[in-house]
Amino acid sequence: MTENLSMAKAINLGLQRAMREDDRVILMGEDIGTLGGVFRVTEGLKNEFGENRVLDTPLAESGIVGTAIGMAMRGYRPVCEIQFDGFVFPAFDQIVSQLAKQTSRHQGTQSFPVVIRIPYGGHIGAVEHHQESPEAYFAHTAGLRVLSPATPSDGYHMIRQAIQSNDPVIFLEPKARYWPKGDVDFDATPAPAHQSRVVRTGTDVTVVGHGAMVAMLLDAAEVAAGEGISLEVIDLRSLSPIDYAPIIASVEKTGRLVVAQEAPGQASVGSEIAATVAEAAYYFLEAPVLRVSGFDTPFPPANLEGTYLPDVDRILDAVDRARGF
Amino acid sequence: MTENLSMAKAINLGLQRAMREDDRVILMGEDIGTLGGVFRVTEGLKNEFGENRVLDTPLAESGIVGTAIGMAMRGYRPVCEIQFDGFVFPAFDQIVSQLAKQTSRHQGTQSFPVVIRIPYGGHIGAVEHHQESPEAYFAHTAGLRVLSPATPSDGYHMIRQAIQSNDPVIFLEPKARYWPKGDVDFDATPAPAHQSRVVRTGTDVTVVGHGAMVAMLLDAAEVAAGEGISLEVIDLRSLSPIDYAPIIASVEKTGRLVVAQEAPGQASVGSEIAATVAEAAYYFLEAPVLRVSGFDTPFPPANLEGTYLPDVDRILDAVDRARGF
Amino acid sequence: MPYTEATLQLLSTDGTLVESDRTAEYRALVDRLTDDHLRLFYREMVTTRRFDIEAGNLQRQGQLALWIPSLGQEAAQVGSAFATRPQDTIFPSYREHSIARIRGIDPIHIIELLRGVTNGGWNPNDSRFRLYTLVLGTQTLHATGYAMGIQFDGKVGTGDQSADEACIVYFGDGSSSEGDVNEALVFAQSYQTPQVFFLQNNQYAISVPVVRQSRSPLYLRGEGFGIESYQIDGNDVLISYAVTRLAMDEARAGHGPRFIEAQTYRLGAHTTSDDPTKYRESSEEDYWKQRDPIARFEKFLRFRGESDSFFEQVRQEGEELAADIRRKTVELTPPPMDVIFDHVYTDAHPVTAAQKKWLQEYEASFGGQA
Amino acid sequence: MPYTEATLQLLSTDGTLVESDRTAEYRALVDRLTDDHLRLFYREMVTTRRFDIEAGNLQRQGQLALWIPSLGQEAAQVGSAFATRPQDTIFPSYREHSIARIRGIDPIHIIELLRGVTNGGWNPNDSRFRLYTLVLGTQTLHATGYAMGIQFDGKVGTGDQSADEACIVYFGDGSSSEGDVNEALVFAQSYQTPQVFFLQNNQYAISVPVVRQSRSPLYLRGEGFGIESYQIDGNDVLISYAVTRLAMDEARAGHGPRFIEAQTYRLGAHTTSDDPTKYRESSEEDYWKQRDPIARFEKFLRFRGESDSFFEQVRQEGEELAADIRRKTVELTPPPMDVIFDHVYTDAHPVTAAQKKWLQEYEASFGGQA
Numbered sequence A, B: 001m002t003e004n005l006s007m008a009k010a011i012n013l014g015l016q017r018a019m020r021e022d023d024r025v026i027l028m029g030e031d032i033g034t035l036g037g038v039f040r041v042t043e044g045l046k047n048e049f050g051e052n053r054v055l056d057t058p059l060a061e062s063g064i065v066g067t068a069i070g071m072a073m074r075g076y077r078p079v080c081e082i083q084f085d086g087f088v089f090p091a092f093d094q095i096v097s098q099l100a101k102q103t104s105r106h107q108g109t110q111s112f113p114v115v116i117r118i119p120y121g122g123h124i125g126a127v128e129h130h131q132e133s134p135e136a137y138f139a140h141t142a143g144l145r146v147l148s149p150a151t152p153s154d155g156y157h158m159i160r161q162a163i164q165s166n167d168p169v170i171f172l173e174p175k176a177r178y179w180p181k182g183d184v185d186f187d188a189t190p191a192p193a194h195q196s197r198v199v200r201t202g203t204d205v206t207v208v209g210h211g212a213m214v215a216m217l218l219d220a221a222e223v224a225a226g227e228g229i230s231l232e233v234i235d236l237r238s239l240s241p242i243d244y245a246p247i248i249a250s251v252e253k254t255g256r257l258v259v260a261q262e263a264p265g266q267a268s269v270g271s272e273i274a275a276t277v278a279e280a281a282y283y284f285l286e287a288p289v290l291r292v293s294g295f296d297t298p299f300p301p302a303n304l305e306g307t308y309l310p311d312v313d314r315i316l317d318a319v320d321r322a323r324g325f
Numbered sequence C, D: 001m002p003y004t005e006a007t008l009q010l011l012s013t014d015g016t017l018v019e020s021d022r023t024a025e026y027r028a029l030v031d032r033l034t035d036d037h038l039r040l041f042y043r044e045m046v047t048t049r050r051f052d053i054e055a056g057n058l059q060r061q062g063q064l065a066l067w068i069p070s071l072g073q074e075a076a077q078v079g080s081a082f083a084t085r086p087q088d089t090i091f092p093s094y095r096e097h098s099i100a101r102i103r104g105i106d107p108i109h110i111i112e113l114l115r116g117v118t119n120g121g122w123n124p125n126d127s128r129f130r131l132y133t134l135v136l137g138t139q140t141l142h143a144t145g146y147a148m149g150i151q152f153d154g155k156v157g158t159g160d161q162s163a164d165e166a167c168i169v170y171f172g173d174g175s176s177s178e179g180d181v182n183e184a185l186v187f188a189q190s191y192q193t194p195q196v197f198f199l200q201n202n203q204y205a206i207s208v209p210v211v212r213q214s215r216s217p218l219y220l221r222g223e224g225f226g227i228e229s230y231q232i233d234g235n236d237v238l239i240s241y242a243v244t245r246l247a248m249d250e251a252r253a254g255h256g257p258r259f260i261e262a263q264t265y266r267l268g269a270h271t272t273s274d275d276p277t278k279y280r281e282s283s284e285e286d287y288w289k290q291r292d293p294i295a296r297f298e299k300f301l302r303f304r305g306e307s308d309s310f311f312e313q314v315r316q317e318g319e320e321l322a323a324d325i326r327r328k329t330v331e332l333t334p335p336p337m338d339v340i341f342d343h344v345y346t347d348a349h350p351v352t353a354a355q356k357k358w359l360q361e362y363e364a365s366f367g368g369q370a
């Protein structure tokens, strides 16, 4: 069955299906129960599954992730919601020193299937700490998997895959994409979650991104097409591990790569992709890999987010520069 | 006056001098007072300056950094010690959401001259969480400066520069280099802390690294020289910002670059350097920038650290591969 | 019900003073207040509420991204704020609009923050009212560190209350669960900092009732850390003033930190994004409306013979403030793009400098086309 | 002095039982212990101490990178460990060697951890003794989450103490300052988890005396969070057993969490890297040596008529354990390099797979030269 849904609703349905299929799936977070989450992603779930499976937790992020780890030790599959990107850092120690390392520390005796959902990214005009893109911190951390859907369909399928994964997953939900609708085929067999995907084919320059940036790249490709430039757009979907095969295959064709992200550029996922592709596609690249990122500054006041965040123009500027080599 | 000292002692003297010169410098941390720190870097300072300037704090890292921020608001210049690399994460929120952003949030009305000293890195055979290299997390975070000395001389001068800086500084002290001695000229005018430095000139391949890796690179250069290969070695010193000028100048000469670090490679400082140099020195590179890193796994049990950490052989392997292009 | 045996109160819901041995020392402080003081309390509560309503309207009209009302919490805030001395430093959470005003901050700067014009808004060294902090609880540690700085400066316990300093930090019932708040209590008790922890228990953390944070009264939390703690009726401006006043005096005198839990209620939504009907009963709201801090204090003032003209005048002031804010808000312009880069670091920084330059040139490159 | 009015004790320093109304219910529990039980308590304390000394020797001889002794804390540990039931789960800190042994773990696995052979060491699902945790306090939240899992499973408060479960988590006086421990208390009280918080107050966090963490007794911390709390003489194995036993029973019965502060003393160094003469007086150590948990219990057993041959037999067992550990330690070999990559993830992972393969090929490339 296919329905036209927002990503928020798609993830909601993905959570619901996962919970129906496996009663060891527990949701936990601030305001996710009665209220259904500040983005309503968990709406209705407490009603259906009760307060022992949809937990309105005390207000303490380290507590949320730390207790989720303990539940995983007991065989549960907790799905934590962090209310906003900027509020994941109080839980950072539990994520980086505990969750990410537990599987290795246990050497095969215990899995840690904990999902941490984080609404992230800009474009919503919100106050400080509510528009950040913290993915680099997690992509750098061995032991975690990091996913970010860009469409309602991926929202539905990837949250289910994240919950099915036996590993800790940081699940980054692009807030800017919560509301636009798209078709979701509930019965489709989804691609593996770690695969990146060509979402528009082209021949001149490859552009890759994730989350809300994918729609921006598609817009840019549309504008570029009007100028006679053909962009191939790749949706990363997984930020750790990164599936390089489609990227390299694309670069072998186009010879040019632009990586776009909202996060600050320094020591970021964009850096990683640029470095790896520059090495792996060395003989095919006709220009250096160019990166378009948020500036290396704190996220500015919302009035300036349009200036801070990469937009179609900045992407096309990089495309032009790549073509200029 | 020049003396032959260990880096631990050099930093101790640097702290002492900074405290004598400015009575707003406050040291704080776990066991740094009476005990002088688990690495004895603060030995004798509580005796000299008293317990209001050398604080044995309660055991709470977020508390240490959070109260340091408050002291900075009051005009103090706190220098926090985090006992080991792996224990900085409980303070991560205060570092990333508060310390790093406060200067920008205050828009010129308040500076945040807080130094966070972190003994880091491997080679000491210690248990879990005691051998990590967390620099990527900080290098990715706008608003912080990240320094790492590789020699006693830099230990002495750079800690003073870190304290003099009006910005937050993450000061990473390579534990493996705490004890080897080197000359320290107390009266020398040091190079600016953010500058990288060519520490051995060469012509075939440029190799860059920081902290304990610098000695490793010099060893590798020595071995390579025996095989007739000339390596130019660059000590990064500052990981944020990175001073690319000497690196690019070197690559313009050698055409080849190997970046080495103990940290896991994914989305790391090494990725950033590789990506940036691949772009900035595009016309000069005769091979892709190659990276040698810790594996993308948690730091293994100490028995395996020799296998996990880049060593002379792995560096030379990369050098060979770079030369193979 | 949130009130316990321990709850301190001076002013009952019907606006009469409650006599009790337990509150005698607080009553004495209140008796020393002049009519002008009391009028000031009232004026600040009323005008802030009017401002709050106006800001909510502005948000609905698309002028603000968000508004965070303080409706219902005016007594807890105004009373405690007037209990500080000018040399004391205040660490707010993000809802202490009346306190900002008492500290001389034009509330348009709060509007700027919520409109997305700035992440700060004022110079906290001028007002000794620090910036709003949005990551819950983090400011409690800043306050403790600041209080330690007061100790280093020797500005505590000298016996001169007009020179000694203390600070006060505001946080919510939800925030009390955060590790940082508890670490702040540890440090404060360990170093015996000159500081008051002021917990506004408005019964909710967004949709989550306080019982999820704690099944036992939160002022006991402070006790457990070895800090003298009080629970007050947070809708009684007089007890808020008096208890905070004594606590701050104790802190300034070098007797260490104090902890105050003010039982109050968020009469409106958490923010303009929130819909409280989803998670609470109107009967509960009614209960609290009957305990409205302003209505109660108005009754008290009227008993004391305050004239209609005074109330009318204050109402008028509120209207003027609202009009002023509305005018200033619509005049606000986006900040220059330099705000992104300037002051990220205090000292010169090559990366932000280069990116700023790049952006300027990049923007300039559109000059011809625009 | 660490003991307060509130400190519960059954066995005095001179090995005699203390009579008191306050401890009657605990005394009753102890009276039900058989001679064999009491011998077991003694045996575990003595053999663990001998093991601890041997491990210290091995470290000095370069066989271990580090050793973390439990010297002096045997009573707190052994008593509380025997108070658990097999179905209960234990979350240790990193010093609970006797408890590991009681839970059937060959202490060579602890040696492996400190030798750098593993970051784990045993299968915690077999022993229900979880892995040692080195980031202070983090395990308290894991214990709380686990206890919530017990609740989800309906394994609490069914009235059947032989099927119901609880867990117990150990942490130190220093660790009690960490935000995580306090958040664990918040969650535990909020969800009324079946769980005991067992604080071993050994008076120091490395060099820092407990007064820096708190000027008031730490068991009050638990009270402040609304959790029933006890302070016990941690060098009295009988009170440790009895209070923990009742607390665990309460937890299993669904009456919520309990908090126990055990006043004890780290008789030796923090670890083999540490030199306690730098920060504490020998007079203080002497005070505590006179309160040695083993000597005290030995006196008690001798009063009860335990024979020399028993003590000699236990001594002998300790020697055998030491010899066994020494032999096994020197036989330990470094783990295979696959340990770096395997089990980083449970499911297949391209990056670790590729890096493992790279390393294998890389190492193989030296094959000819080696």
Ligand SMILES: Cc1ncc(C[n+]2csc(CCOP(=O)(O)OP(=O)(O)O)c2C)c(N)n1
Pocket (backbone or CB within 6 Å): A030, A059, A061, A083, A087, A090, C095, C134, C135, C136, C171, C172, C173, C174, C175, C176, C202, C204, C205, C206, C266, C270
């Ligand atoms: C660390 C952190 N987590 C979550 C949030 C999101 N958030 C903003 S306000 C709020 C509720 C706060 O409740 P309380 O502390 O009681 O203060 P109140 O809003 O009631 O004044 C939440 C969860 C945040 N700002 N910071």
Ligand SMILES: Cc1ncc(C[n+]2csc(CCOP(=O)(O)OP(=O)(O)O)c2C)c(N)n1
Pocket (backbone or CB within 6 Å): B030, B059, B061, B083, B087, B090, D095, D134, D135, D136, D171, D172, D173, D174, D175, D176, D202, D204, D205, D206, D266, D270
């Ligand atoms: C988060 C964290 N910070 C610092 C350390 C370093 N460290 C190891 S043990 C210790 C002292 C712990 O004291 P306490 O909790 O009293 O336990 P004890 O060692 O006395 O049993 C410290 C500071 C650590 N392991 N984890």
Ligand SMILES: [Mg+2]
Pocket (backbone or CB within 6 Å): C172, C173, C174, C200, C201, C202, C203, C204, C205, C206
């Ligand atoms: Mg609240």
Ligand SMILES: [Mg+2]
Pocket (backbone or CB within 6 Å): D172, D173, D174, D200, D201, D202, D203, D204, D205, D206
């Ligand atoms: Mg201790």
